Amino acid sequence: MLPPRWFLPYDSIIQILTAVIALAVCLYAYRGYKWTQDRTLRGLLIAFLLLALGFFIKGLALGYAWGYSVGYAENGTLVGVLELGFWAYYILSIAAYGILVYAYSKRLAAPGLAMAVAGTTLLLVSPFFELICVILLLVILIAQLMHFMVKRTLNAEVVVMSFTLLLLSHVFLMFSRASDLLFIIGAVIQLMAFASLLLVLYRLRGAK
Amino acid sequence: MSEPSQRYRSKGRIFADILRAVQRDGQAKVTHILYEANLSHERLIKYLGQLESSNLIQRHDDGDRLTYSITKQGETFIMEFRKMEQFAEAFGLDL
Numbered sequence: 001m002l003p004p005r006w007f008l009p010y011d012s013i014i015q016i017l018t019a020v021i022a023l024a025v026c027l028y029a030y031r032g033y034k035w036t037q038d039r040t041l042r043g044l045l046i047a048f049l050l051l052a053l054g055f056f057i058k059g060l061a062l063g064y065a066w067g068y069s070v071g072y073a074e075n076g077t078l079v080g081v082l083e084l085g086f087w088a089y090y091i092l093s094i095a096a097y098g099i100l101v102y103a104y105s106k107r108l109a110a111p112g113l114a115m116a117v118a119g120t121t122l123l124l125v126s127p128f129f130e131l132i133c134v135i136l137l138l139v140i141l142i143a144q145l146m147h148f149m150v151k152r153t154l155n156a157e158v159v160v161m162s163f164t165l166l167l168l169s170h171v172f173l174m175f176s177r178a179s180d181l182l183f184i185i186g187a188v189i190q191l192m193a194f195a196s197l198l199l200v201l202y203r204l205r206g207a208k
Numbered sequence: 209m210s211e212p213s214q215r216y217r218s219k220g221r222i223f224a225d226i227l228r229a230v231q232r233d234g235q236a237k238v239t240h241i242l243y244e245a246n247l248s249h250e251r252l253i254k255y256l257g258q259l260e261s262s263n264l265i266q267r268h269d270d271g272d273r274l275t276y277s278i279t280k281q282g283e284t285f286i287m288e289f290r291k292m293e294q295f296a297e298a299f300g301l302d303l
Contacts, residue, residue: 032292035285036220040301041292103301147300155298200298204291 003187004180008066014191015059021194022052028201043103047096054092061085090129097136104143130174137167155200162200165193221303222247223264224289226255227282230265235275 003011029045032038064070065082144160172186217225222245229244230236242252256276259265264282268275278286289303296303 028295032288032295035288036218036224036292036303038218038220038292038296038303040218040296040303044296044299044301144300147297151297153294153297155294156300159298159300200295204295204298 003062003183007180007184007187008062011187012059012063012066014187015055015062018191018194019052019055019059021198022048022055024201025197026052028204040103043099047099047103050092050096050099054089054096057092058085058089061089090133094129094132094136097133097140101136101139101143104140128174130170133170134167134174137163137170141167155203158196158200158203162193162196165189165196169193218303220289220292222255223259224286226252226259227264227278227286230276231278231283231286235268235277237273237275241276 026045026048029041029048033041033045061082061084064085070080070082141160141163144156144163148156148160166189169186169190172182172189176183176186225245226241226247229241232244233240238249238252238256241256242249245252247255256265256267259282260267260276262281263279264285265276266279268277293303
């Protein structure tokens with residue numbers, strides 16, 4: 001899942017921007033947690049903090065690779081700092097999505113939980129981290145859609161759209177070995193997903 | 209899905225339920241808050257003490273009648289809690 005070399009600085013900026021938005025969501029949840037001491041908000045704040053950290057580390061690693069002209073290994077694998085950055089990003093992202101799946105677990109029926117377990121099992125046996133993210137995001141999206149069917153609000157609609165885009169971005173990144181264009185589309189969609197979350201925060205700021 | 213009365217309520221949710229009951233009445237009697245907030249008498253007294261010491265409600269004791277009214281800070285708490293409910297709801301979660 002390597003970006004084309006010319007795209008490294010842009011991808012780095014996209015990851016840092018995504019990290020800033022994830023941090024904004026985390027801070028909003030923290031503000032609520034301070035008021036309410038609610039464990040749902042605690043789950044959201046931890047999940048988005050981990051996501052923010054993951055994107056930030058990945059952004060820095062990509063920036064480093066561009067700034068110091070770090071080369072890719074001949075077989076196309078990652079090397080050194082870049083590899084560490086990607087590992088940190090995937091571990092933190094999977095942990096974050098796992099926490100969200102746990103938060104939704106009461107709402108999910110057995111099939112959803114089974115998929116979550118399958119995702120965790122894949123973590124142990126599969127090197128395809130993108131696939132694990134896709135599975136966890138799919139479970140989250142199912143739970144969100146179940147809630148959306150009952151309570152239809154514009155904010156919920158935007159969040160569902162945001163997680164759908166996030167899921168799509170991981171799918172594009174998963175197949176990006178086939179074409180650089182898929183990687184670029186995946187990165188842009190990821191930024192769009194988090195930008196929609198920013199819209200939700202903006203709308204809630206003025207809510208009464 | 210479990211019934212609302214059986215589900216876990218965070219301390220923040222309980223505070224909000226009590227404050228909303230007090231706000232609705234203006235000057236609420238303990239029995240009324242008890243009914244609205246769905247708590248045992250013992251727990252309600254404990255929470256009312258905490259809300260009072262946090263300056264979210266005010267106690268009025270005029271001999272034979274004990275009532276509570278909401279403070280400005282209490283109203284702010286309800287407003288913030290409502291925003292957080294909407295935030296969690298947007299993510300498909302309940303507080």
